[in-house]
Amino acid sequence: MMTLDKYTDDLHKALRFHEISGERTGEVLAEVEAHVAETGEDPVDAFGKPRDYARQVAAQLDPSTGKRSTGGIVVSFIAIATLALFGQTFFGDGIALDEAGVGYTLRDVVAMPLLLVAVIAVALLVYLARTASENNKLYGGGAVLVLIAGLGAQVLCNKNLDDATPVITAPSWLILTLGVVFLIGMFAMLAQSIRRGRVRYPKKH
Template identity: 85%
Template structure:
């Protein structure tokens, strides 16, 4: 038997994973709390497991009623991952402030985008494994395969691609500035996501 606090805590986490707005999450949590307070019923008996109930709620929503579209969610994650990966890379490289500039080799140019693709694919498959109504184990297996493929791709890049001759060279100050801009963009998007997911109960701000 789960207490109401345990149930709503798990339900809140599950709803967040479905990218449901804080306003709609507040409505769902309020409905659960009101029902249990009125009937004394075990929340699992009344609504099912938190993860399963979150799936039911998400299936009834669309972008107009509090759920971010799958495409929008993927684009947001791709943007955040891109800003994070290249932001920290450029920031670290630019800090050297080498007068000769920062040089990127063929390995750098190929390996970094491949890493980004692997991260995005793994995220998407893990998300589907947690939220899809069916084929969850298939998605989870796909995520494992994607991790292995991503690691393998990095190993192949390290072994076969040239890491000596520069392909692209840019001034250190420019690379550092790009790193700062990218990191600021990443934090701004994360802050927006946090605000969007903040639970807002009905008639409460």
């Protein structure tokens, strides 16, 4: 028998993975807790496994009732990954404020976008593996294959592309500024996501 605390903790994580709002999550958790407190029933027997029940809840919701749209989730993944990768890269490259500026070679120009694509693809496939109603193992296997392909692409770039001659050069202050702006944007998006996902139980009358 799964304890109520363990069940609600796992259910909370599963609902969060589905990008369900903290307000709606609080309502679902409150319903589970009230039912178990009243009946003494095992929550797994009453509602099913936490991940399965989270899928059922998510299937009944839309953006107007507490669940982000699939398009919104994809855009969020892409934006956060882009801001994080280029933000930390530009910040690290520009922080020295070298008078000669910052140069990016052919390897940099090719490898970084490939890395970004791999990161986004893996994140989306992991998301689908955790939330889809079917083909979960297929999505999980796809994530592993994309990860391996992404690592292989980086190895090929390191071995075969020029890393000595800059193809793009920019002032250090500009690169540093871009890095700071991108990182601020990333942290702002993460903060918004955290606020949205903060569990809020219904007020008791």
